Amino acid sequence: MDLATKPPYETVDFKALAQQDEAFNIIWQRHSGKLDFQDPNTTKSLTKALLKVDFGLQLEVPDDRLCPPVPNRWNYVSWIHALLDATNPSYSSHYDPGRQVIGLDIGTGASAIYTMLCLKSRPAWTMCATDVDKKSFESAARNLTINNLITRAKLLQTIDSQPLVPLQYLGVNKLDFTICNPPFFADQTDMQQSLIGKGKSAKPNAVCTGSENEMVCRGGDLGFVTRIVEESLVLRESITWYTSMFGKMSSAKSIIGLIKEKGVANWAVGSIDVGGGTKRWIVAWSFADYRPCNSIARIEKIANEYLPFPTEYRFTLPANIDINAAKYTIEQQARRLHIRWNWDSQSATGVGEASGNVWSRAYRREHERRMRELATSEARDAEMHSSVEDMKVALAFRIAVAEITREVVIEWLRGSEQVLWESFCGMVHRSFKKP
Known part of the structure; x- marks a missing residue:
């Protein structure tokens, strides 16, 4: 299958995957076809198998850093594909293999998964990637290197005092998009309560291997993305589409309320749901005037006040x-x-x-x-x-x-x-x- 037009995941056929990947097959057989997603080895083996079989990518991640699930990451990248294709200056609304695109992966993590998926699926794209954590940064560079993608990437290890969108430090004047999976939790207590399922009807369906600096920041995902919004008000059309994922719908709604308050009239709302009880939301906003189609910019299960005007x-x-x-x-x-x-x-x-x-x-x-x-x-x-x-x-x-x-x-x-x-x-x- 052409990765440039590969659709989002709806589900994963674990049995078929086990037949194509020997390492995952061992775990599949050991658990008699009933995977234990609370086991870090199981989740890591699944991630590696999906990246290898579906994308031809290798992955190496330290045991104390986040090993991300592939389906929701790919579905976010796929949504970005659709967003950019729909706002093509040629108005074609289709994938243009020759279109030069440059993106920024904010907080790329030890896996560099978003950067790798973007580069692997769109050969004409280049990516910038940042991270404040030295261990994660070095791991990201290693993953890009072993997959022969490092020459199409510009990596920058940042510090807390630098902007989240550090154009001047990256040496670029304009980007087509940002992609971001922000720390979801406001503090360690918030993180621990979420991981044990406090206040929820069920415990999380999978173990989290992420370190505190990957999962926690002041204000959680809302606080993190609020910083991006504030920076976007200065950078404006230097980035065509600012985007981020959210762990809570309330955070996504708050960001939409904030950009509307700041006079941004062009935004898009997406969602990611690949089963298993975990849902994510995406918000994108732009100071440019290219308008994405309704099927990308408007999801149904959210109040109309949070949706952009129909196109x-x-x-x-x-x-x-x-x-x-x-x-x-x-x-x-x-x-x-x-x-x-x-x-x-x-x-x-x-x-x-x-x-x-x-x-x-x-x-x-x-x-x-x-x-x-x-x-x-x-x-x-x-x-x-x-x-x-x-x-x-x-x-x-x-x-x-x-x-x-x-x-x-x-x-x-x-x-x-x-x-x-x-x-x-x-x-x-x-x-x-x-x-």
Whole structure:
């Protein structure tokens, strides 16, 4: 399977894995197919087997450092893939093998698992990785080296007084994304109570081998990511997407509330649930104006106030309008507007860019007046071409006619003005309403 498009884990077939990895098979046979996830050797063997079989990666982790579960780590990386693919400057929404991407793994840990998964699955990507712990940092470097990935990575051992996003120390000016699995616990007591399942309906389903510095920080995951938010308010578009995982939904909600309070209007919410009773949440935010699709940016089981504004609008065609007429209407309507426009007749899909509300009556009257003032048709054509080519994009959109469902689907690809997006959707919809 091509790792670049490998889907998220839904479950793990332990029996099939045992048939492909000898070391894991020994444990599988020893426990008669009933794995003891409270046993550190079992969890480490499982992690090593999954990385080897599914990703062709080797792993060496000290016994006193976190050996991460692969499924939720890969599912986070897979979500990052989807987020970046959906906010591609070319608006393709698909994986682009040639796209150069550079990310930052904040607190890479002894395994460097996020960095390795990103580099292994996307050959054109490079990664920066940081960690404050010397032992973890050295282990991370060793894992990248034995997997022949070290030349595509820039490692930095940081100190507490440095920023969590240390661009100046990394020697880079811009990053495409950050990825982070922050310390979840606020103090040692908080950690111990969680590990014994205090206040929960059941004990954790797997043992935790992480050291205190990997699992504990002031304020827990909320405190850690709050620091990233504060840094992002200064760095802004130096990083396209700031992202982090959360161990508690309450922390994710608090961060969303914080970025909204700070005026951030472009964010995405994801979740990770691969069974076993452990669920994680992801929040991403951006100061850029590329908009991810609903299937990435909006999960269902969270209050609407924490979700970004929808980036898809769809409506059913009236019964008296056939599919070909709908395609023609959209194509002709777009061509009458002062926009950049590309229509693919085979897929019945068009992508457009507008400088503003060019469909308003006031804009169209003023545009027509300017065209009349030009003496010749050649001058009018030249003016139209130059103004469209040089325009600043305020709204980018995709329109598709779905033949099976008889729907028109409009996607918001780029833009910062919600009102402009809603106005455009309303204009398109009105074109198909009965007089």
